[in-house]
Every structure is written in structure tokens, then in C-alpha cells.
Amino acid sequence: MTGARREGGTSYGERQLLRRLGRELRPYRLWIAGLYALSMLAVPLALLAPVPLKIVVDSVLGAQPVPPVLEPVLPAGSDTALLLAASLLFVTVALLTQLQSLGTAVVRALTGERLLLDFRTRLFRHLQRLSVSYHDLRGTSDSTYRIQYDALAVQQIAVDSIPSFLTATFTLVSMLYVTAVIDWQLALVAVAVSPVLLAVSWRYRARLRTQSRRVKRLESGAMSMAQETLAATRVVQAFGQEEHEEQRFTRRFHEGMWARVHYAVVSGRYALLVGLTTAVGSAVVLFVGALHVQAGVITVGELVLVMSYLAQLYSPLRTMSKKAGSLQGHLASAERAFAVLDEQPDVRERPGARALVRARGDLVLDGVSFGYDAQRPVLENVSLHVRPGMRVGVSGATGAGKTTLVSLLNRFYDPTEGRILLDDVDLRDYRLVDLRRQFAVVLQEPLLFSTSIGENIAYARPEASFEEITAAAAAAGAHDFIAALPDGFDTLVGERGVRLSGGERQRISLARAFLKDAPVLVLDEPTSAVDVRTEKAIMEAMYRLMEGRTTFLIAHRLGTLEGCDQRIELAGGRVARMTDGVSSGRARVVKSGDVSEPAAPDLFADVADAWRGLGTRSPLPRRVEVLKRHHDEPEVCCLHGCGPGGRDVIAKRLSAAAVEPVVYEHVLPAVPGCGPAFYGVVPAHDEDQCWLFMEDVDGDVYTPATFEHRGLAARWLGALHSATSEMRLDLVLPDRGPAHYRSRLGSVIEAMSKAQGNPRIDPEGRSRLSAAVERCLLLEHQWDIAGAPLEGLRPGLVHGDLVPKNARIRRLSGEPQFVAFDWETAGWGVPVPDLEEFAVENRWEEIPWILDQLPGGRSAGEHARLAFTVGRIFRLVASIDWECSGLCTAWPYRGVRRIGDYRRHLGESMRVLGMEV
Template sequence: MSGTDSGPDPAPQHSGTSSVTVMPARTILRTFGPFLRPQWPGCVLAGLLAVAGTGVALLKPWPLKYLFDEVLLPGGGPVRPDVQSILLLIVVALAGVALLDSLVGAARSYALTYVGERVAAAIRTRLYDHLQRLSLSYHERTPTGELTTRLTGDVDKVRGLLTSTLVDASTNALTLLSMVGVLLVLDWQLSVALLLVLPLLMLTVASFRARIRAVEENAREVEGDLAAVAQESLVAVKLIKATGREEHESRRFRGRSDDSVAAVLRTARTSTFFGGAVDAVVAVAVAGLVGLGAQRVLAGALTPGDLVIFTSYLRDFFGPTRALSKLPAQLTRAGVRAARIADTLKRTPDVVDRPDARVADPPRHRIALEGVGFAYAPGHPVLREVDLTVPVGTTLAVVGPTGAGKSTIAALLCRLQDPTSGRVLLDDEDLRDLTSDSLHTHVGLVPQEAMLFRASVRENIAYARPGASAAEIEHAARVAQAHDFVLALPDGYDTVLAERGATLSGGQRQRLALARAVLQDCCVLVLDEPTTGLDARSEDAVLRALQQVSSGRTTVIITHRMAAAMTADDIVVLDAGRVVERGKHHQLIAAGGLYTEMCRLQGLTGPSTALHDEETSYEHRSARQLETEPAQPSPT
């Protein structure tokens, strides 16, 4: 649809993260838990491996305890005769524990990767499906680069949170509890001293949490802006090159890139300071506790082997503690991304099927608008009390100046929008009482911009009917006056088009879009500005194609080009959202109103155009005028 007819946007919502709150862990699990549920076997396996890893971590220092207490420092007694056997067992135990730790760690890592990728794919697919169903207004006010970032970077952050981060946190918590239990048995006084360090760690975490949240939100917003600028510039590369604005766009991208670097560095500095503060607390605590443990050994309360276990657990204790202390910051960072995804998933389309919606039948009598009003925002109507009736098998042209509401009528007829007031009818059925899928099998739209994919001509024409035969595709191309130029392409129907059909002319792109509509075989066809931006030769070719396509169909042509409207059975003139004139071409010319003025501005008010007869019909133009433009080369 033409943006000029879309009307003002309703209170645009900024796409940045500033409008989205950070999700707490419980809300994240409630929101994304359904994506984890199908992967429960992998989750259970990862959990069991995490428990096994905790057990292996607890076993690590015990061979060293026996090395010190039974071999190296046996309490001043005589050296045991079986010391070599004991030493061999200790060495085997050390190697076995290390090997087991490696195997368990590798298996756990693979299980988490498997679950994480499956969960990410499920979230990404659900998000993509939901984006496809959201209303056009949402896509119009949300940059494509921002949506792309949500599908990629944001989903990856949430994947890491749901798998690695939470499993690691659970493993670390289990490890800490197990170590505390063992240490309490070894020496409760040292254990109490160790636990006294934890409040200081929590205080350090709390002092950094708000700052980490702020810099992460800013980094996420700047990242989305950078992606949006890149996507926008790449799409408009032809305009940029044609206007010599390459350097300007490079500077604009460089500026956003510098902003992104600065935001990431702010996040890195904050994380570095936070990690340094935590490490400093841990280092001081470890030094103090090792000194206290040495005093306990000298006092005879602990054996050297006990001190080895305590020191090893102390090192391993503060590793998980440090990781858990950073968990709030990780939750904050992932929470920003999760909130963006959840915000999109909770949005509902403006157009939804009613629970009792019926399957649409092909229209037998008419399509109509009855008293239709429409506004994109309250108080800013785009259409006002519009009444239109299109009998089945006829062609209606809707014309008017830019911003009159023409493309909004196209959206309403195809139920891309619902009217604010009044009804849109298929025969006597309100479109809101019909299922959207069944409606779209009967009412097809050819948008103003012919959307072509980076695929073969055959695949582009058959987009709405992938199973169509080669004969059906060729017939559709012939009806749309596209067959001849398609055959002139390097590989004919198998020619792979450039992105958005960039190597074809506007007229060629439009005729391929018409061929797609023919193959879809809708009995009602809505054409939104089919000749906009075309030169006279291309316009002539498209108009002839339109006559072929509309033959036998109910057709609504939305246009501001009078040449496209002249051959319609009926013409409606819109101005400021109201129907101001209606009739056939010669009647409207005779009335001398807005239609006459538009024809005059386009040089179509001569005697030959005042009469709508065979001499003005495109079907009776000379053979020279009916020649199609030569096909332009397509990339190999």
C-alpha cells in the first residue's frame, strides 16, 4: 500500500529498549518455559550431568589429602611399607577423577548445546510466525533492523539464559551447598568464617546492579539502531548512489557504529569493574582463610590433608560464589533481551478471526463498502462514510489525489485492516464474520510495489501456488503479458532474479506480480497503484496486461493514473476520505469536476479521451504500440 494513504500512525512507540522493562527470572521462566518443555529429556540429562559434575568436583582434592596424610606427612610415624602401593592408588585416583571430570563436562556441554539450539530455534520460529501475523501498522512503525536483531541476537541471549546460565547457576548452588556440608564436618569454625564473607559479596553485587542494567539497556537500544540504519541504507542503495550520498550514509553508519562501540565499551567497563570488585573481595577472603587454616593446622585441630581439602574447596567455593554473584547482572542483560521478545509475542494483531467466523464463499453478487469510516489514530479519520458497490464481474477504478484514502480502501477490501465504522461486505457477509484464510482465496491483492524474491521466475510466479504446473505458470505469464520477456531472459523461467527483482524494469516486475495474481486465481482482484512510476511504454504494457487479467474477474483498481481508470466500468473519485464523484469516464469528463482536472493535468482531456469507445480502447491500439519492452539482463 502507498504510505501516503496510510494516515497518521497511532502514537508511535519507540522501538528502543527504554520502553521495555527488564524481566525478572521468574517471569522469564514463565514466559519461555513452554519452549523448554518439549526438550525435557535433554534438560533432565543436563541436570543429572550437573549433579555428577558436582560429585566429581567434591572428589578432586581427596586423593591429595591421602597423599599428604598417608605418604608425605604421616604424622611423624614410620613410613608405611605399602607406601608405594598407596602412592600408585593415589595417582590412579587423581587421573581417574580428572578423566571423569573431563567426560562429564564434555557430555554436559553437548547436552546444553543441543537443548539450547532446539529452544532457540523454537523461540525464533514462534517469533517469526508471530511477526508474520502482526498488523501492517506494527511493521510500519518498527524498523526492520530492530526486528532482525530480535530474531538473532536477542534470541541467542535468551537461549544462553535458559540453558547455560540457569543450569550453571543451579550447578554452582548445588556445589556450594555440598562443599559447605563437607567443610562443616571438617572444621565448623573455618566454615563459619567462610560464610561471613558472603554478605560482603552480596553488597558488592547490589552496588553494581542498577548501573549494569542501565548500560545494558543503552547498548541494546544502540545495537537496534545500528541494525536499522544498515538495513535502511542497503535497501535504498540505488537512491544513495543516484544522489551521490554514499559519503553521507557512510558517516551516518560510522556515527551509529561509534555509538555502538561506546555503548559496548561502557558495558565492558562496568562488567570489568564489577568483576574486579568481586575478585578483590574473594582474594582478600581466601588469603585470610588460608592463614586461619594454617593456624588451625599448627594448633593440631586439622591435619595437613584437611587443610589441602579446605584450600581446594575454598578455591572452588569462591569460583561458584563469584559466578552466582554475577548472576543478577547476567539476568539483567538477558532480561532486557527477553523483554523485547516477550513484548513482541504478547502483541495481538489488529485483524483477528472471530471465534464463530465462517468460511467465505465466492461472491455471487457484489463486494461493497457500507458507511465505512477508518482512522489510524482517534480524531484523524482517513475515510468518512464511504459507500461503494462493485457488482461481480465488473471493474471499478478508485482515483483521487495523494492522501485521499485510496490505498486504505485496498487494505479494507483485502481485510488487512478492519473499518473503524461501517461494514465491508462480500455479498451480504461482513468480512469480519469470515475466516481470513478463506477470504484470501477469493480476494487477491497486487500491491503498489511488486515484491519479487531472490528465486527463479517460475518460483516467483508460483509463490501463491507452489504446486502449479509449468503449463499453468506459462499460461499465467501469457495472460499478464510477461511470457515474451521471460523467454528473453538468460535462463527463461529458470532465471534467478536479483533481490526485489532489481535487474528487471518496473513494468516487467509489475507484470510478474500480475502473473502471480492470475495463477492464484482469485475471483476478486484488488490492484493498488499498478502503474505508479512507470514510463509510457511500460504503462501501456501493464495496462494491456490489466485488461487481460481483469477479464472475467471482479476488479478494483486503485490508481491516480487516469489512463488506468479510463477503461473501467465504473469510476469513483475520492477526496479527503470522501466519495466526491462517481460515474463512467465520459460522464465524469462532462461533469467538469475533480476527475476532469486530474485528466487535464495528465493530458487526457482531448476529444479522443472524452468518448469511451473502441478508438480509446487499449485492445485496438496499433501493433507498434503493443510491442513489449525488451527484457533486461538478469544476473546469472
């Protein structure tokens, strides 16, 4: 049995496909049965077709009696009357044959078109309900091809191939019987070619099906390329790339052309073998039949009848053989269509899901993580509480996960970890259609359908009256420009709204959101592609739309977020910063006299007393916002408006023995501009704790991919270590040199070895951990090699956790400046871990403290490359150590996967240093 690999990974054999077809065709069984019954009428008509010729040859021209069966209906005595009766019989059979063909064609058309329409509708319905991730991966052209062309296979199999097989089989059996009655030896000779035809069909079946699959795949890909190019006609013409696209088009369709030619060659070779086989069979029957006539076994008329039957006998054999070939192409298409129906949405509705009429808009993201694939997480451990009616501004660099975050709210995707609650209920517990009614979405690129403006607005609520549509347009600031158009709300917008400007399309999109009147609003950079004047008009409409709704507003420009109650900044898939906005104060903050949490009064008093204990004349904070918690205790807070010039202040609760106070108080002052302004350290009410106060660093999140940011980071790193390498090393700071990372390497080996006993780790995961332990043991054995490139470099201050979330690019007097904070893991050592994290290996000329200290024997570039590699090894050891903390828990999967990746990177770095791997 030939198996075929579907996209989903399941094998389909022909029997499986035929059983599946049977299930698909069951609702149409009465129509198909009627079609088959009409088709079967062709068999007796085919048997009657040569009978008039036999009568004329044997009974009119010869002296043989008429067949006994026909004696009651044929005239006797006169040859002329018998000839006339045979002629009338010939016309009657021909008329009945044509009527049967007409009836079969009509029933075939009705059955096939109804079946095709229903099947295409099912495919379209199912594709609409598949997850967004499926369409992102496959593209629209592939889905269109399957609906338009692959779906035809079900119709062709049901109303063409199978009836032809049945009719041919019945005809074959009937004619063999009649031929055997006349001369069983001729019948035996005639049927002797059947095994040969079956063998040829069996041999070519798999080849035709494989080639048909290839043709379908190439045609679908070529169609996708053509659609993509035509959709981007403006870009193609703007860059003058018409000839380039024409060449691409020719190349893609050239592959499809040769695939179809190859299919035609294989099909033609198959048809040639079938035709040659039946010709040989006919020749043998003619030879044997002529000998039987000469011997008086049969008459000449009977030989003519047998040869006529033989032509019709081989016709169904040829039909069955050829249909067996074409059936492979139909099966390949049916396979692709069924693969779509077998696709399961990533986002599924649970059985007995809850109905939801209108939500309050209370949203909680509880430890939410998500990745489009297992290797690249987009969001990691995002937690957020948004109360009803709150406006949340979301900012961050491109690729930080902003759009992904709000896509999870609509359940376009489900979190891989954590949960999202709406009104204290997990989103996965709601009916999907009810859940999505709670959200109105305005995208960066407004999507309009190729219909009228009124219909585009009414898409949010098709049953809306014209008065409601015009009211929504007025609220969105779109009514005036729509009314000025010649056809008003009946104006056609063109494909994707190309006949309207960007601002006009966006206002229609806002009008659609007004008409939907959902309790939760998502605005995904709605003003990023419009001019300042249009942006102002859109923003006014947006603020009207936000009233009384829980709102998520995504924007790159921070000025767009000025009216938000709370702002979150995403970096690397995490919430790098969460601050209070300037609107109505609904954000989660702690205020004196306005307490929103049970522990708030003590917290405010503790922080305020500590701030007052600095002995400055600065005012008390207007409010205290909790930015970070540890074991439900406030760890990092923002004190609003109490710093110099009314700036905000960051307060961190630390252990009295922490490293950070030493760094801020004794090290960073020697390097101006290397850290945020430091205001002091004050003991907390708990004797083992203290409060550290520093400025709240504002500015852009550091982005390593930005050339300017990398240059600033390199200069900052050079200044920091040039200064700190000259300092006395008698300050109480931990060692962050090779010995520190070797100690962590030992902890890593122990933790991974212990974790292999965790029953929640599958055999593949244990294999990964075992391989990681083996590589770490090799590294430990060769640790001295890692220290060699660091010889001759004086130690300085190492940050130890230089990641984008711990750095900002701020601009004072227009000059950009790199600032780092969160020095909890700082210490003394050669700063290669910091260098590796910031990827400045190509900018060594801006770090003079390295170039000035290079030992002889190596070029500056080579030494820098090796030092950078050592830093990468240190960072990988620290990363594995971090992941090991979760290996013995109930959810070790992500840690195991990442350790496998770290192991691979570790091997690459060890090879650079010449280590054994």
C-alpha cells in the same frame, strides 16, 4: 523487584520473567532435566579432585592414616603403592571430569539449538501474523534483530545461566558441608563473604539490566540504519552521498560503541568487587587455618584440602555473582522477545469464523471510516456497492486514501467505523486465510523475491504445475521475454527483482495474479512507473485479467480508468464524486426502461419532466445516475449526455426556499467564470421542492497544497468579491457575517453543555467538552474584538463551505480555471471564512478588493493576517457546530476528540487577536 517497561506498555519484573521463561521451557523439560543431571555430576567429581593431594601429603609424606572411606580401595603397607594409587585416582577423576564435560556440552548443544530454533520459529510465525500497521511502525530491522539476537537469550538462560546457578549452589552446599566436617570454624569464616557478594550483586543487578537494554536498543537502531542505507545504494550513489552515509553510520554505531564500553566498565567494576571480596575471604581462611595447624586442630593435608575446597567454594560464588550480572542482559533480551509474542494483531480472527471457498465478489462498503491514528482520519464515511464482475476505477490526489481503501478489503486493517461486506457477510466474520485467498493484488511497486522467475510466479499457488505457470506467464504477456532469457523460468531475479526492468517485474506480478485466479482483483497503480509502450502491453494483460472478476483499479491518470464501469474520486478521505464509466453499464445507474431500483421509474420521469420543463431543445438524458441521497431519497443526480454538446448535467433537488437558485440565477452571472454553467430551476412534482440544473464540472479536484491551485483560488476569490461587493444588497440571501457566527457560537455552547450528560461520553471526554465550553464562553464575551479587523471591508458573496470536494480545476482551451459549486450555505458577509479555508494568506496581492479597502493605521500584511485569523475563528465555530450534531448519539467519540482539537486551534487564533484565553 525491578520492573522494566515493555513496548506494549506492561511492566515485567524478574519473577514475572522467570515464570514466563518457565512456561516457555516446559515443552523441553526432559531435555533440560537431563542437562541438569549431567551438570550435577560435576559436584562429586569436584569434591574428589583434591583428595589424591591430601593422601600424598598426609599419608605418603606424613604419618597420617588414609581416610576411612578409601581404606577398602587403597593398598596398605607400601608408600610407593599408595603414591601410585593416589596418582591413578587423580587421573581417574580427571578422566571422569572430562567425560562429564563432554556429555554436558553435547546435551547442552542439542537442547539449546533445538530450543533456539523453535523459539525463533515462533517469533517469525508471530511476526508474520501481526498487522501491517505493526511492521509499518517498527520496521523490519527491529524485528530481524529480535529474531536473530534477542531470541538467543532464552537459550543462554535455559542451558547456561540456570544450570550454572544450580550446579554452583549444589557445589557450594556440598563443599561447605565437607569443610565443616573438617573444621567448622574455617567453614564459617569461608562463608562469611557470601552476604557481601549478595549485596554487591543486588546493587549492580538493576544497573546492568538498564545498560543492557540501552545497548540492545542502540544496536537495533544502528542495524536498521545500515540496512536502510544498503537497500538504497542506487540512490546514495546517484546523489554522491556515500561520505554523508558513512558519517551517519559512524555516528549511530559510535553511540552503540560507547554504550557497550560503559556496560563493560560496569561489568568490570562488578567483577573487581567480587574478586576482591573472595580474595579477602581466602586470606582470612589461610590465616585462621595456619593457626589451627599450629595448634594441632587440623593437619597440613587437611589445610591443603580446605584451601583446595575453598578455591572451588569461591568459584561457584563468583560464578553465581557473575551470572547474576550477565543474567540481567539475558533478561533484557528475553523481555524484548516476549514483547513481540505479547503483541496482539490489530486484525484478529473471530472465534468460529466462517470458511469461504470462493466468493461471488459482491462488495459493500457501509459508512467506512479509518485512521492510522486517532488524530488523522484517512477515510471518512465511505459508502459504496460493487456488484460481482464490476470494474471500479479509483482516482484522487496523493494521500486521498486510495491505497488505504483497498487495504481494508484484504483486512490489512479494520475500519474504525462502519463495515465491509463480501457476499453480504462482514469481512470480520470470515477466516482470514480464506478471505485473503479471494483477492489477487498487483502493486505499484511489484515485490519479487530473490529467487527464480518461476518460483516468483508460483508464489500465488505453490502447488501449481509448470504448465500452469507458463500459461499464467503467457496470459500476462511475460512468456516471450522469459523464454528469451538464458535460463528461462529458472532465471534468478536478484534482490527485489533488480535484474529485471520495471515492466518485466510488473508482468511477472500480473502472471502471479493470473495463477492465483481470485474472484476479486486489486490493481494499485500498476502502470505508473513504466513507459507508454510498456503501459499498453500491461494494460492489455490487465484487461484479460479483469474478465469475470470484481476489480478495483487505482490510477492517477484518468485515461487508465477508461474501461471501468464505475469511477469514484476520493478527496480528503471522502468520496468526492461517483460517476458511471464507459464499459458494460454494470454501475449503479437509473435508465429509462432498464430499472435497477424500485423508485427508479418515478425518479426518471420526475427528472426528465423537469429537464423538459426548461423549454430547451436538448435531448432527454440517456440515463440518470444517483450521486447522493438524503434519507434514502435521491438528492443529486447526473443526467448523462443531455447538456450542450452532449455534456452531462447535474440535477439537484432543493427546497423551494433554498439559497442556491438565487446565487446561480442572480449573483454568479455578474461574475463570468466564477461558477458552473447554470441551465435553470424547475419545480418538482412535490410543490415544496425544485430541481436545479447546472453543468457537470469536470477536471482535477482542488488541492490546496498545489501552488498553481492556490494561485487560481486566490484570483477567483478576488474576482468574485470585487464584483459582488458592488452589487445591491437587496437580494434575498442570508447574513454570513459576524452575527451569523456569533449565533452559531451560542448554539455550540448549548449543545456541548447538554452533551455532557450523554452516558456514552467517558470522564475524559466530558472534561474535553467542559474545557471547550469554557473557551467558547470566553470567545463570546470578547466577540467584539473579533469584529475589529473586519471594519472597513465591504461585504460580498460568501460561499461558506469552500472545501476541496466543492471545487475543481478545469482547463478550457488549455487555460486552467477554478470553479466552485454547492452554494447551499452562501450569503452576504466579509469573506474571511472562504479565505481561511483556502489558505491564501500569503497571496494577498492577488485579492485587490482587500488591499483597496484597508483602513489606515495598519500595514496591509498585518491587516490581512488579522482578517485571516478572524476567518479561522469563524470556520472553527462552524466546525464545532457540525460536530455537535453527533454528541448526543450513541457514537459521540470522534466528535468529542475533534472538538478537543478545535478548542486548541481556537485558543491559538484568539491569542493572535489579543484575546484572553
